[in-house]
Amino acid sequence: MAETFRVGLLGHGTVGSAFAELLAERADAIVPVTGLRPEISGVLTRSRGSFEEVLSGSDLIVELMGGLEPARDYVLRAMRAGRHVVSANKQLLAAHGEELSACAREHGVQLRFEGAVAGVVPVIRVLQESLAAAHVERIHGIVNGTTNYILTEMAARGLTYDQALEQAKELGYAEADPTDDVTGRDAAAKMAILARLAFSTPVHLDQVVYEGIEHLTADDIEYAKELGLGLKLIGTAERVDGGISVRVHPAFLYAGHPLASVHGPFNAVTVESETITEVTLSGPGAGGPQTASAVLGDVISAMIPPASGVGGNDISEALPVVNDVESAFYLHMEVADRPGVLAQVAELLGMQGASIRSVVQKGLGENARLVLVLHPLLESRFYAAVRLIGQLDFIRSAPRAIRVIDEEFT
């Protein structure tokens, strides 16, 4: 009879209850892998259990409560008491990752958090272990399933943002209050966690610049299709000029980019490095059973001695965060159709060093559209040109700009 491995569970909601169920279902299969039989030894919710009792009766703590406090306090106390901790709490890891990892290292325990980023997609483990020897240059991620679902529906069926959001709520892909998802804040927390692991540098959520999808129109998506582009909410973490840039914003992708074919509520992450060229991982990004599967994977790893990945990647010096980076752009202008429009726009762009990759011109009279895709240039220079273009007398409304990721791996 295998010895029992006691798992204390903090939180018994969507993920917590799915985790408890999965653990009971898989316990027999885990015995031959670990030599131990895991079982839930205690549960804490708002209405039942006490943290002290759950802690004292456990060999490992799984935190699935969410929020910053008391989750942070409980996780720190568990590690100080010598317990490995598994969590899926992205806000906690993004806000207090350094403190928690330092505590894990100090006390020789593991802190695992695969479920915190991209659900069941094993990107944390890949960065910490499989790609530990690769010098990661860049990560692009679709790390929020709600927004990817909304953008997929806008593109495939011509829905407005509001219609697609309503549909996402009806199908359970968006919460009643979707603010964190649609503003990009949820994706920003996940990108902070990934950047920290990829570049071994402290990255706090406050350092991640983010923009959401609420202002996007079906019109932009329609025009971009003609240029072979698809729209996604993309998180980017990359090395630039001796520092790093971590950001989340809507971006157009060409069909040859691995993230271009990731549709609906799926998540995917692309890791780029000179040694490995490009590796893409994709799969379901959220959901109780899916996230529970990632959490149980972490628990199994922590059960197997000797401990691997204690405390996560070591953090080296703080790299400066760079905010003005190079990007290609899509620029959509409503213009009066008269001779010389394109030439004047091109001149203002040219003065900032921008060159045009492709052009679509539509319509006649006062309602013509001019849509350009530009080769990469510094964002500050691009927006300087856009400010001047907005003042031209033939421009009918504020020009709309969306970034373009112009890499393809075909």
Ligand SMILES: NC(=O)c1ccc[n+]([C@@H]2O[C@H](COP(=O)([O-])OP(=O)(O)OC[C@H]3O[C@@H](n4cnc5c(N)ncnc54)[C@H](OP(=O)(O)O)[C@@H]3O)[C@@H](O)[C@H]2O)c1
């Ligand atoms: N849902 C997903 O698809 C998903 C995907 C990836 C990651 N996550 C992460 O997983 C974590 C849990 O998410 P969830 O969707 O399962 O949340 P949830 O359904 O709201 O469940 C939260 C659980 O934690 C308990 N809890 C909350 N605050 C507490 C406190 N102060 N003291 C004691 N218990 C407390 C709640 O107790 P009561 O039952 O008494 O209310 C509930 O059982 C979050 O960090 C979330 O970001 C979720």
